[in-house]
Amino acid sequence: xxxxxxxxxxxxxxxxxxxxxxxxxxxxxxxxxxxxxxxxxxxxxxxxxxxxxxxxxxxxxxxxxxxxxxxxxxxxxxxxxxxxxxxxxxxxxxxxxxxxxxxxxxxxxxxxxxxxxxxxxxxxxxxxxxxxxxxxxxxxxxxxxxxxxxxxxxxxxxxxxxxxxxxxxxxxxxxxxxxxxxxxxxxxxxxxxxxxxxxxxxxxxxxxxxxxxxxxxxxxxxxxxxxxxxxxxxxxxxxxxxxxxxxxxxxxxxxxxxxxxxxxxxxxxxxxxxxxxxxxxxxxxxxxxxxxxxxxxx
Ligand code: FAD
Ligand code: MG
Numbered sequence: 001x002x003x004x005x006x007x008x009x010x011x012x013x014x015x016x017x018x019x020x021x022x023x024x025x026x027x028x029x030x031x032x033x034x035x036x037x038x039x040x041x042x043x044x045x046x047x048x049x050x051x052x053x054x055x056x057x058x059x060x061x062x063x064x065x066x067x068x069x070x071x072x073x074x075x076x077x078x079x080x081x082x083x084x085x086x087x088x089x090x091x092x093x094x095x096x097x098x099x100x101x102x103x104x105x106x107x108x109x110x111x112x113x114x115x116x117x118x119x120x121x122x123x124x125x126x127x128x129x130x131x132x133x134x135x136x137x138x139x140x141x142x143x144x145x146x147x148x149x150x151x152x153x154x155x156x157x158x159x160x161x162x163x164x165x166x167x168x169x170x171x172x173x174x175x176x177x178x179x180x181x182x183x184x185x186x187x188x189x190x191x192x193x194x195x196x197x198x199x200x201x202x203x204x205x206x207x208x209x210x211x212x213x214x215x216x217x218x219x220x221x222x223x224x225x226x227x228x229x230x231x232x233x234x235x236x237x238x239x240x241x242x243x244x245x246x247x248x249x250x251x252x253x254x255x256x257x258x259x260x261x262x263x264x265x266x267x268x269x270x271x272x273x274x275x276x277x278x279x280x281x282x283x284x285x286x287x288x289x290x291x292x293x294x295x296x297x298x
């Protein structure tokens with residue numbers, strides 16, 4: 001069968017796009033392999049009516065509401081490839097399955113975080129190590145906060161985080177602030193630590209930064225900026241234009257979330273420089289409506 005739309009990625013952005021299309025009684029297939037970006041966090045914050053709820057519960061509830069609509073199919077699988085066969089015909093290849101065909105394609109694959117290499121960091125990601133102060137800063141109760149620098153971009157983090165607690169910038173050899181930057185840090189009351197870091201330790205409530213000289217900094221949370229990668233192969237196969245963000249490339253879209261390839265829409269983290277659940281849901285709604293209109297009006 002030919003679906004009206006195939007949606008690759010069934011998380012916040014993809015589910016939101018799907019809901020609009022389902023409500024327009026269009027046939028859709030959602031292909032999802034369940035690797036949501038925030039699966040490491042026990043609680044999600046900052047999304048209306050769902051503040052503090054486990055992200056898995058928000059997704060389960062959205063999915064069960066969506067699946068009540070007719071003409072919505074779901075495939076728990078990884079899409080390997082997508083290509084445009086004709087003006088109104090996209091083919092998606094899924095390992096071990098027959099090719100799936102649709103008239104429109106929505107990419108809502110999210111991004112993958114590439115974490116800094118530091119022993120003890122990845123086990124703490126989403127628990128005491130974070131990237132987004134709006135998501136996880138408040139719960140630190142104005143405690144002690146470390147910013148692990150990865151480049152001079154970490155200045156931004158270091159200057160923001162004093163709004164959430166007493167902040168120490170751990171340079172760890174990644175860059176050296178110039179005189180102007182040191183002045184800005186001092187103005188915000190940020191402590192600068194130059195000693196290299198051996199590893200992170202600590203339980204669920206705090207993170208210990210073990211420095212190379214043997215000192216231990218006891219922190220309530222640590223923030224760092226991971227690089228992000230999108231599944232760039234899709235963009236190449238389809239010919240979508242990319243945009244360059246400070247942390248990684250993302251798919252260029254216009255205000256209706258259309259990519260540069262006719263019939264292909266993109267929403268959520270994959271199509272913005274930095275995202276959140278609320279933004280992914282908003283972008284998804286726009287992409288779903290725009291895909292529907294393009295089915296009607298070409
Ligand atoms: P995702 O939620 O990442 O979902 C993408 C989906 O696409 C996944 O299910 C994935 O498996 C699927 N997929 C990808 N490629 C394929 C493929 N080829 N085939 C099939 N399926 C595929 N934001 C907040 O607003 N509040 C928070 O509290 C918060 N906490 C966070 C905590 C952590 C640790 C992290 C890393 C992020 C957090 N975020 C938070 C950000 C939030 O997770 C993202 O903004 C949001 O998940 C983006 O939604 P999305 O639908 O674009 O992508
Ligand atoms: Mg979350």
